[in-house]
Amino acid sequence: MLLGPPGAGKGTMAALISDCAGLSVFVTGDVLRSEIERESELGLSIKEDVEAGRLVDDKTILALVKDFLANHKEGVIFDGFPRTVNQARGLRSLISSQDELRVVYLDVGTETILARLGARRVCPECGSIYNLRFSPPARDLVCDKCNTKLIRRKDDTDEVIRQRIGVYERRTAPLIDYFSDVLIKVDGNGTPSEVFETVRGELCPG
Template sequence: MKPQLILIGAPGSGKGTQAKNLIDEMGYNHISTGDLLRAEIAKGSELGQKLKSILDAGNLVDDATVLELLNANCELEGKSYIFDGYPRNLEQAKALDEHVLKGANSMAIYFDIDLEILIERIVNRRTAPKSGEIYNLITRPPKVPGKCDVSGEDLVHRKDDNEDTVRNRMNIFKENVDPILEYYEGQGRLQRVNAASSAVEVFELIKKIIDNK
């Protein structure tokens, strides 16, 4: 069976694109804690009600409850999952191993890219809300400045895509990611891909990594 995958990468490093490729072409199941949380609340289960009360009180969902959520939605027997957006720190990485993966065949893939390149990529990102198209003023500019090639709608520059906000997000990511990478590397479970390569090249490399596992 294919290994359980833990995708690690800074915002804008391409994790989302590759997760979709892995789902579409290799039959992986996507685990996003945010999506699971919303789905569990919508189900109205006992866990969902617990989560709703935590959020309604304006609190963050604690790690123990996130693990409960993951266990309720992961059937590692016969299924391969992508863990995306979790773990975010070393404690969560250890807890994921102990309480969810429990010795299952798994590996972490780090989307390695110069954070300065990412900052430039995100600051120059523009989106088309209706069509869902995403442009970059440097690497993939629209044919008509400020307009979506598909729908013709005005492109939007998200408020949180300004340089100060993006740089702060990258600094927080960097502080938390190094101990996680050391943890997985120390166990021989870490693979790195050059996220500055094209999406096609990155996916081919990930497929090779999985096939050789």
């Protein structure tokens, strides 16, 4: 699993590790958003919390995780889960072999987070992610792949970003200690390829 504050680069690393290790990615935010888009009973019940940057209750998240694990026996990368010590205990009760659990902690500073997330834009059509400072689209605010006008996600506004960092510090940062027996700490302040060089050495040998 990947651990780190919002904007640490967990999503980017999850995709790269998925490629080199052949594992499926569980992206909590994506799973939740897809429930909201489908307007499932679960989706409607969590819509308000997700859009305000608040955490969704553990029971709901663990039910989604259990389903995903059952459907991906080859192994799973968790991005954005667990977010609380309670969820982490839930995860440990769901996996059969504790030995197989590795936790990559991406360590980044608040300034890096604000710079990255404040400049993030997404394509509402194909889901491509851009950063106006580090990886801008070829033409102003238009998706390179499908020509759709890019938008700022509702949970990427400065106010919500600071709120998310606060929630992370209070509720998720304690996991760094909780997982100390399986923790791989990585400096996450570099470019994605710099950070991945370190991660690859740990998780994708050969």
